[in-house]
Amino acid sequence: MMKSLVCREPGILELEKRDKPSTADADHVLVDIKHVGVCGTDFHIYEGLHPYLEYPRVMGHELGGVVAKPACGFKQDDVVIINPYLACGTCRACQRGKPNCCYQIKVLGVHCDGGMCERISVPAKNLYPAGDLPVQHAAMVEFMAIGAHAVRRSEVTSDDRVLVVGVGPIGLGVALFAKAQGAEVHLLDFSQDRLEMASDRFGFSRHHDAKRSPSDILAATDGEGFDVVYDATGNQKAMQSGFQYVAHGGSFVLVSVVHGDISFADPEFHKREMKLIGSRNATSEDFERVLSAFRSGEIDANALNTHVCTMDEFPEKIMSWVHNRDKMIKAIISV
Structure with a gap:
């Protein structure tokens, strides 16, 4: 037994x-x-x-x-x-x-x-x-592999300015692998505790309080937006709000999932020629990426x-x- x-x-x-x-x-x-x-x-x-x-x-x-x-x-x-x-x-x-x-x-x-x-x-x-x-x-490999998969799906590069919305375990994994790609990573969350943990434990210094206005958050990009925005909130309202943070020519990656519909303004979506990417689970390649990062001390x-x-x-x-x-x-x- x-x-x-x-x-x-x-x-x-x-x-x-x-x-x-x-x-x-x-x-x-x-x-x-x-x-x-x-x-x-x-x-x-x-x-x-x-x-x-x-x-x-x-x-x-x-x-x-x-x-x-x-x-x-x-x-x-x-x-x-x-x-x-x-x-x-x-x-x-x-x-x-x-x-x-x-x-x-x-x-x-x-x-x-x-x-x-x-x-x-x-x-x-x-x-x-x-x-x-x-x-x-x-x-701890599986949950980190979800973040690694989202970053790989987005094809983020060192030239990109990234916003991760929701700094729970999955969002933190996304942030860590985006950082490993050399991207400029910004974090957005309502919880100051989560933002402080990300700073204290992993050195993320670009924080944004989700209680601030969108224009305040976009000020960090001179109003132009982020090249890649990842949502890891599992919150329908946050997911719908995330579209406004994407720069022209940028991508919005939905890592989290909710039981319901997500709507957005089509004119805003088209004028930015935005990519909308769903990211689900992970593959063996992503598990291997996490294993490598753990073994090397990269994470x-x-x-x-x-x-x-x-x-x-x-x-x-x-x-x-x-x-x-x-x-x-x-x-x-x-x-």
């Missing part, structure tokens, strides 16, 4: 004993979970705000673990990162090398039970060897981890964390 954290319904998270997987399909590998990153998605599931979820659900898709039994070329005790996006492999997107937006995608911890448990069976193709990367850092993984707890503590911790996220970058559960 093994421990599993089960969200039975919104606001109800309980430890439950379940059968521990002891065998796996031919193309699967058994992984003993060691650390789980807590994502905004997990908070939304707990709050009952996720539009595509059925309860009860074992949450958890930011996962670092070790191989439990040799299989599919992996040795026992190999440290691995789990790619939680289970793609069909046969649809149009998969055939064109875009499994991150598979037509029939299932995400661990959302569409099916995830990794807030002691052991999980995972398709071998969804495992990446972590090598000498600490297993705790392995649990300090330790600075991302602000909160820790055990599986036993998490049902109580989440009740306070869900209301105090402004001082949190990444919380990690030790299994």
